[in-house]
Amino acid sequence: MSKPWEGIIEIPIEGRTSKPRQTGIAMVIDKGLGVRRLEDLIEMSGEYIDVIKLTFGTSAFYDEALLKRKNRMITEANIDVMPGGTFLEVAVWQKVFDEYLDRTKDLGFSAVEISDGTIEIDGKTRQDIIKKSRDKNFKVITEVGKKDPKEALPISLMHQLIREDMENGAFKVIIEAREAGKGVGIFDTEGKVRDEEIENIIAGVEDTNCLIWEAPLKNQQQALILRFGVNVNLGNIPADEILALEALRQGVRGDTLKKAYLERKEWTR
Amino acid sequence: MSKPWEGIIEIPIEGRTSKPRQTGIAMVIDKGLGVRRLEDLIEMSGEYIDVIKLTFGTSAFYDEALLKRKNRMITEANIDVMPGGTFLEVAVWQKVFDEYLDRTKDLGFSAVEISDGTIEIDGKTRQDIIKKSRDKNFKVITEVGKKDPKEALPISLMHQLIREDMENGAFKVIIEAREAGKGVGIFDTEGKVRDEEIENIIAGVEDTNCLIWEAPLKNQQQALILRFGVNVNLGNIPADEILALEALRQGVRGDTLKKAYLERKEWTR
Amino acid sequence: MSKPWEGIIEIPIEGRTSKPRQTGIAMVIDKGLGVRRLEDLIEMSGEYIDVIKLTFGTSAFYDEALLKRKNRMITEANIDVMPGGTFLEVAVWQKVFDEYLDRTKDLGFSAVEISDGTIEIDGKTRQDIIKKSRDKNFKVITEVGKKDPKEALPISLMHQLIREDMENGAFKVIIEAREAGKGVGIFDTEGKVRDEEIENIIAGVEDTNCLIWEAPLKNQQQALILRFGVNVNLGNIPADEILALEALRQGVRGDTLKKAYLERKEWTR
Structure with missing residues (x-):
């Protein structure tokens, strides 16, 4: 597809990856988009979306045919689709993980999110789940971090989980921030970025490209970029x-443009 | 319609009602959804919606044919539809309530919201309006509470209105919180729930199932659930x-799942 | 198109303009609406929208055919459409303004927003750009104000820009408030209106109808109305x-209805 301003405007910040991406992933949170809105989304910006998460257990309340239809629309647009990790946690809690995984495949999901934000899952079970999911050809995206800030993980455990998850075949590891992006993980109660938390996390991570930062708010996206x-x-x-x-x-938006502009006021081709 | 995970995952919190619901009502606020978006909404989640409110006086600015079309789409999906109570208040103020009610029927609305959040309406007029609306076979949903927090109702008057409204045929009584859910009624200026206000209200109400709590924000929905x-x-x-x-x-979302999980860590079937 | 309640309810605040409007303009910010959603928007409320801005540089990431299609849909509904001013600033910085303007015309835009919120543009260049845009039959909407609150313009310079822009053919001048409407221009960090800033601005402006106030939040719209x-x-x-x-x-919404009601409690026809 040709771009409207190609050949006239140069993109100020270069190097953006294209699909299929190993870095520069964007994961969209979907709380129940209808098919018309999904068509709009794919048409307008499908090439910039790598994963769509049908978040929490929302997919449990879909009509089954509609869920399959959405999953087909998404995967045909070369976007991965996964249920929310919370829902997988429910399956583990109810001791039906294997059946859950088979059904997830039947329903047309291409990826799974493996988390323990709410339910306790011991380390061995976690790695078993990752391996089983890989064996069934799912793209595996794991998550570290608790939804309740009072249960924050020790940083050394977080480092260990990230390393083990990647060794066992995870595609990426998500750093939890919930839907709201406030008062959890790297964000304070107003959603501002806590720089020292970021530095603590990456201090024990070999390649920061293995991390996906949940960042629902613009100031968060900007700070991370x-x-x-x-x-x-x-x-x-x-x-x-x-x-x-x-x-x-x-x-080409105020905040990052400003930085590019200050670094290179005299634009030359 | 069959559900995607039926027979595999059990719903952690049981007892959810289905349509036509007497309790467990969800009322959606509609500020001008287009017909494609409305189709999406009905298709994705129609069975979980009981009432749609075309809020404030927004319906006054619709094209008439489009309004009738929306009302037909909504009612055919077994969802009630009503104009905002504010608009009815304007009709009362302008002394055209009867004509307003006839027109509301012609336009395809199935319900009316009767409030006095902005305009003063005396007690006798309020009950007359409720009875007239019932006589025309509208589902009647009344509202108590003022939009301006400086005019907060005495609690005894609130109790009296709820009792009288129900006696005269109201289906439910809404507790006002505006679209924003901040600084009014049971919510403080940041939208946090004021527990003592809730307890004050229900202390004088025979059956709390007669109340609909306006709760636009997630933390509010969670606290009330x-x-x-x-x-x-x-x-x-x-x-x-x-x-x-x-x-x-x-x-099957972090916050209420957590409670269910703590109460029943060992899931058995 | 006939209105649903015409002949029954009288509009409490009279005098609303209709299209094509010289005053009472509403400019919508579009971050990537799909065509189905755009159809919905036009169908539901096209007569109340005067300008749509494809904000920042978002239009650079559209498929070209889709951009042309959107621009055609918008202009056929008698709504002006313009790229974000930020994107024009990039063109000026990269010294390709003339080519940019030609391409903007080819793509079906009917208006341009001329700003210097991020990139420095000297006064002479600004006026040249306005004149060139007018010469190509664009509707010209300029903007005053910096995106970074630390760079706030001296009020006398703001007055001078507004006067010069209008003299050189601008249709309106926008007062910058960003997408978020917080901590910039006439709004404090919580989005509340700073009345004295408004009064300072209009003190040096001959006709306040030449101004468009960016006001994304309801309390801001209300205060300005x-x-x-x-x-x-x-x-x-x-x-x-x-x-x-x-x-x-x-x-016909709580906040302005209240004022109308207090001024005229006894409604007579």
Whole structure:
């Protein structure tokens, strides 16, 4: 597809990856988009979306035919689709993980999110689940972090989980921030970025490209792009914000444009 | 319609009602959804929506044919539809209530919201309006509470209105919280729930199932579900949040799942 | 198109303009609406929208055919469409303004937004750009104000820019408030209106009808309607809020209805 301003405007921040992406992932949070809105989303910005998460247990309340239809629309657009990790936690709690995984495949999901944000899952079970999911050819995206800030993980355990998950075949590891992005993980109660938390996390991670940062709010996306660059992996992006995020990544939106401009006031071709 | 995970995952919080519901009502606030988006909404989550309110006086600015078309789509999906109570208040103020009610019927509305959040309406007029609306076969949903927090009703008057409204045929009584859910009624200026206000209200109400709590924000929905259970009646739910609310009610979203999990760690079938 | 309640309810706040409007402009901010949602928007509220801005540089990431299709849909509904001013600033910075303007015409835009919120543009260049855009038959909407609050313009310079822009053919001048409407220009960090800033701005402006106030939040729209009347020009309105804004302007929503009611409790025809 040709771009409207190609050959005239140069993109200020270069190096953006294209599909299929290993870095620069955008994961969209879907709380129940209808098929017309999904068509709109794919048509307008499908090339900038890598994963769609049908978040929490929302997919349990879909009509089954409609769920299959959505999953087909998404995967045909070369986007991965997964149920929310919370729902997988329920399956583990209810001791029906194997049946859950088979059904997830039948329903047309291409990926699974493996988390323990609410339910306790011991380390061995976690790695078993990852391996089983890989064996069934799912793209595996794991998550570290608790939904309840009072249960925050020790940083050394977080490092260990990230390492083990990647060794066992995870595609990426998500850093939990919930849908709201406030008062959890790297964000304070107002949603501002706690820089020292970020540095603590990456201090024990070999390759920061293995991380997906949940960052629903614009100031969070901006801070992470400024810290890690155009191709930082970002999650829990609202569907309506995908093109705005792309503008932010590539420097044609106030905040990142400003930085590019200050570094290179005299533009030469 | 069959559900995607039926027979595999059990719903952690049981007892959810189905249509036509007497309790567990969800009322959606509609500020001008187009017909494609409405089709999406009905297809994705129609069975979890009981009432749609075309809020404020927004319906006055519709094209008439389009309004009739929306009302038909909604009622054919077994959902009630009503104009905002504010608009009815304007009719009362302008002394055209009877003509207003006839027109409301012609336009295809199935319900009316009767409030006095902005305009003063004396007690006798209020009950007359309720009875007239019942006589024309409207589902009647009344509202107590003022939009301006400086005019908060004495609690004894609130109790009296709820009792009289129900006696005269109201289906439910809404507890006002505006579209924003902040600084009014049971919510403080940041939208947090004021527990003592809730307890004051229900202290004088025979059956709390007669109340619909306006609760646009997730923390509010969560607090009310935890207080009153899976089938609490909730209003002013944004259209995009209906499935997320259902996940919250039924315990497949972090916050209510956590409670269910702590009560029953060893899941047995 | 006939209105559903015409002949029964009188609009409490009279004098609303209709298209083509010189005052009472509503400018919608579009971060990537799909065509189905755009059809919905036009069908539901096209007559209340005067300008749509494809904000920031988002249009750079569209498929070209899709952009042309959207622009055609918008202009055929008698709505102006323009790229975000930020994107024009990039063109000026990269010294390709003339090519940019030609391409903008080819792509089907009817208007341009001329700003210097991020990139420095000297006064002479600014006026040249305005004149060139007028010469190509674009509707020209300029903007004053910096995106970074630390760079706030001296008020006298702001007055001078507004005067010069209008003299050189601008249709309106936007007062910058960003997408979020917080911590910039006339709004404090919580989005509350700073009345003295408004008064400072209008003190040096001959006709306040030449200004469009960016006001994404409801309390901001309300304050500006109460200050300037039903036909104040407002910008950065979210697409989903257009009918709610119309209800607010015309006094069939709590906040402006209250004022109309207090002024005229005894309604007579």
